[in-house]
Amino acid sequence: MIEVHDLTKRYGDKTVVDHLSFTVKPGEVTGFLGPNGAGKSTTMRMIIGLDAPTEGSVTVNGRSYARHATPLHEIGSLLEAKSVHPGRTAFNHLMALAHTHGISRRRVDEVIELAGLTNVAGKRVGAFSLGMGQRLGIAAALLGDPAVVMLDEPVNGLDPEGVLWVRNLLAGLAAEGRAVMLSSHLMSETALIANHLVIIGRGRLLADTSVDDFVREAGGGGVKVATAQAAKLRSLLAGPDVTISSSADEELLVSGRDAREIGAIAAQHGVALYELSPQSVSLEQAFMQLTHDAVEYHSAPAETERKAA
Numbered sequence: 001m002i003e004v005h006d007l008t009k010r011y012g013d014k015t016v017v018d019h020l021s022f023t024v025k026p027g028e029v030t031g032f033l034g035p036n037g038a039g040k041s042t043t044m045r046m047i048i049g050l051d052a053p054t055e056g057s058v059t060v061n062g063r064s065y066a067r068h069a070t071p072l073h074e075i076g077s078l079l080e081a082k083s084v085h086p087g088r089t090a091f092n093h094l095m096a097l098a099h100t101h102g103i104s105r106r107r108v109d110e111v112i113e114l115a116g117l118t119n120v121a122g123k124r125v126g127a128f129s130l131g132m133g134q135r136l137g138i139a140a141a142l143l144g145d146p147a148v149v150m151l152d153e154p155v156n157g158l159d160p161e162g163v164l165w166v167r168n169l170l171a172g173l174a175a176e177g178r179a180v181m182l183s184s185h186l187m188s189e190t191a192l193i194a195n196h197l198v199i200i201g202r203g204r205l206l207a208d209t210s211v212d213d214f215v216r217e218a219g220g221g222g223v224k225v226a227t228a229q230a231a232k233l234r235s236l237l238a239g240p241d242v243t244i245s246s247s248a249d250e251e252l253l254v255s256g257r258d259a260r261e262i263g264a265i266a267a268q269h270g271v272a273l274y275e276l277s278p279q280s281v282s283l284e285q286a287f288m289q290l291t292h293d294a295v296e297y298h299s300a301p302a303e304t305e306r307k308a309a
Contacts, residue, residue, distance in 0.1 A: 001026055001179050002047060002075075002148060006056035009042050009203075016042045018203035019056065024148070029170050029180040031194030031211070033187075033287060035295045039203040040183050041079070044152060048077050060148055072101045072144030078151045081137040086126025090117050090136050093125060097143055107143065115139035116165070130157030138166070149173055150181040155189055167193050187284035191215075199287065201294025211283065218286030222255035223262055226275035233271050237262060253279065 002024035009017040017039040024030045034040050045051040049065040060075045068074045094108045115135040155163045199207040242256035
């Protein structure tokens with residue numbers, strides 16, 4: 001478990017992380033999200049002791065990272081896949097890490113096989129592709145068989161097979177009761193992997209909730225209804241808290257009534273429906289709505305870019 005309590009980090013007069021509190025629980029994959037510059041990397045660095053907090057505290061399995069005698073057995077992390085000496089082979093890199101914790105060669109061989117690196121274990125890391133480097137970083141994170149796994153952009157550079165491997169791997173780790181923290185800018189992938197979300201912006205907590213609850217609360221998608229009697233149904237559904245719009249003659253988008261209620265009203269008045277589908281927003285859309293005012297770097301609109309060109 002990772003417990004972050006009132007965590008703050010300042011560099012001079014700039015506050016990068018601002019009184020942040022959240023928990024990464026065992027048995028869950030927690031997506032750690034935020035725009036560029038939100039303070040995600042700084043937070044993860046403080047979790048594993050690479051940066052010291054200005055205020056607050058963070059513990060891994062009840063202790064600060066520095067107080068663990070064998071930290072690789074407590075938390076495995078991947079923050080920068082290329083932070084490996086390029087002249088070392090994958091095998092030698094993992095063996096060097098293993099020696100620091102008395103980890104056996106058998107375990108090194110296991111994580112090499114798990115990461116799909118068996119055929120390149122004797123190859124120098126400097127010649128690795130980005131995807132191979134990611135696999136090596138994940139292998140290193142799992143080397144100590146840790147109770148907590150923290151990965152930053154683990155699918156970056158991976159092919160579709162590799163992305164599926166990471167997805168299944170993290171789900172399996174959580175199913176074993178481990179706490180998994182995943183930081184990624186790929187919302188579609190996070191939606192498939194994560195159970196829980198911690199979202200920050202400008203160093204502050206914006207949301208700490210389940211994926212389903214976050215998307216549902218962002219909602220506002222309404223219910224799409226298709227019928228040959230659209231005008232009649234519109235009048236039947238009208239009400240003080242109901243909004244109805246239309247993009248086609250036989251289609252209605254209804255907000256303020258759920259699908260069950262719409263279907264019951266239509267059936268009661270003999271209105272035949274040939275579509276009745278709730279319209280939900282994606283995780284990406286919900287994330288963009290929440291973080292719009294917390295984005296530090298806004299891109300210029302496409303029209304402005306064309307004029308500038």
